[in-house]
Amino acid sequence: xxxxxxxxxxxxxxxxxxxxxIVLKGDKVYEHTFLGIRDGYRGLVEDDIFTLPRKQVRGxxxxxxxxxxxxxxxxxxxxxGGAERVREVMDKHEMDGFIxxxxxGTLTVARMLFDEGIPVLGVxxxxxxxxxxxxxxxxxxxxxxxxxxxxxxxxxxxxSHHRCMVVEVMxxxxxWIALNAGIASGAHAILIPEVPVTIEQVTDWVQxxxxxxxxxxxVAAEGFRLSGADVSAKHGVDHMGRPRFGGIAEQLTPIIExxxxxxxxxxxxxxxxxxxxxxxxxxxxATRFGxxxxxxxxxxxxxTMVALKGTDIVSVGLAEATxxxxxxxxxxxxxxxxxxx
Ligand code: F6P
Numbered sequence: 402x403x404x405x406x407x408x409x410x411x412x413x414x415x416x417x418x419x420x421x422x423i424v425l426k427g428d429k430v431y432e433h434t435f436l437g438i439r440d441g442y443r444g445l446v447e448d449d450i451f452t453l454p455r456k457q458v459r460g461x462x463x464x465x466x467x468x469x470x471x472x473x474x475x476x477x478x479x480x481x482g483g484a485e486r487v488r489e490v491m492d493k494h495e496m497d498g499f500i501x502x503x504x505x506g507t508l509t510v511a512r513m514l515f516d517e518g519i520p521v522l523g524v525x526x527x528x529x530x531x532x533x534x535x536x537x538x539x540x541x542x543x544x545x546x547x548x549x550x551x552x553x554x555x556x557x558x559x560x561s562h563h564r565c566m567v568v569e570v571m572x573x574x575x576x577w578i579a580l581n582a583g584i585a586s587g588a589h590a591i592l593i594p595e596v597p598v599t600i601e602q603v604t605d606w607v608q609x610x611x612x613x614x615x616x617x618x619x620v621a622a623e624g625f626r627l628s629g630a631d632v633s634a635k636h637g638v639d640h641m642g643r644p645r646f647g648g649i650a651e652q653l654t655p656i657i658e659x660x661x662x663x664x665x666x667x668x669x670x671x672x673x674x675x676x677x678x679x680x681x682x683x684x685x686x687a688t689r690f691g692x693x694x695x696x697x698x699x700x701x702x703x704x705t706m707v708a709l710k711g712t713d714i715v716s717v718g719l720a721e722a723t724x725x726x727x728x729x730x731x732x733x734x735x736x737x738x739x740x741x742x
Pocket of ligand 1: 411412504527528529571572573623675
C-alpha cells in the first residue's frame with residue numbers, strides 16, 4: 402500500500418517519533434511505502450506531497466517539532482474543495498489512504514472525510530491532554546516537565562525578591578498542564594478553566610503564603626477566567642470576568658499587587674511548552690501509537706484512531722474519539738486545593 406502521513410494543528414513533542422514508528426514498521430514488516438504531506442491538510446489541498454523513505458526517519462524519535470510541518474488549514478475551509486479535492490490529490494499520487502496525526506480539530510476533519518468515503522486513520526496529539534478517548538496524549542508529559550522546571554526557576558527568583566509570581570501555562574479548554582505542573586512545583590494556587598474561583602479566594606491564598614514568610618506562586622491555565630463581577634474593568638476584565646486584553650497572568654498580576662500590596666510579576670510560558678525534545682515517556686508512547694497505527698492501516702481499519710487504555714494501545718472509532726473533551730474533574734482540583742495558600 403502507499404500511505405500518506407500528515408501532522409496538523411499545534412505541534413507537539415513526539416510527532417516525529419510517531420512518524421518514525423509508522424514508517425519503520427510499515428517498511429520493515431509490511432513493505433508499504435510512504436508519502437509525507439506538508440503542513441497538515443494544506444499539503445492535501447495544495448498537492449504538496451513528497452516520498453518519505455525509511456532513511457529519512459532515522460534518529461527522529463528524540464527530535465522536537467514535526468519534519469512534515471503543520472498548519473491549521475482544513476479541506477472544508479472556503480474554496481479548499483472539501484473531500485472532492487482530497488480524493489483528487491490522493492488519486493493523483495495513488496495514495497491508498499492516510500494517517501492524520503492531530504488534536505480535536507484535525508480528528509474531527511478526519512471523521513468528516515471518512516464519512517465521505519476517504520480512507521483515513523487518526524493518531525491523537527495534544528499537549529493539553531484533553532482528548533477523552535485516550536488515557537494520555539504524547540507531548541503532555543514533556544509540557545508538564547518544562548512547565549514544572551520553569552516554575553521551580555521562577556520560584557527561586559520570587560523568593561529572593563519576596564515577590565508573588567503568576568505563571569501562565571497552556572490549556573485553552575482544560576487545566577491538565579496547570580494542575581500537574583502546579584502540584585509538581587508546589588504552587589500556592591492553581592487556576593483552571595474547569596473550576597470557578599473568585600479574586601478574593603486568589604488573594605487569600607497569596608496573603609496566607611506571604612504570612613508564612615514564603616513567596617507565593619500562582620499557576621494559571623490560559624483558559625482560566627475569574628468568576629464573579631467583583632473585579633473592575635480597569636484591570637482588564639469585563640463584568641463577566643472575561644479578559645479584555647492580554648493573557649490571564651497579565652490580568653491577575655496588577656489585581657493581586659493592588660489588593661495584597663505584594664510586588665507581583667507575571668510570566669507566560671507559551672510555546673516553550675511545545676518546543677524541544679520529548680521526554681522518554683512521550684517518545685515511547687508516540688512510537689507505540691505509530692507502530693499500532695500502521696498495524697491498523699494494514700488491517701484497513703479506516704475511520705478509527707489509536708488510543709491508550711491502561712497500558713494497551715487500542716482502536717476507537719473517530720466518531721467516538723471526537724465526541725467530548727476530557728476536562729479536569731472537580732475532585733482532582735479539590736485534592737490539590739487542600740494544599741493551597
Ligand atoms: O491545543 C494546544 C495548544 O497548545 C493550546 O493549549 C493553545 O491555546 C494553543 O495550542 C496555541 O496554539 P498556537 O500555536 O496556534 O498559538
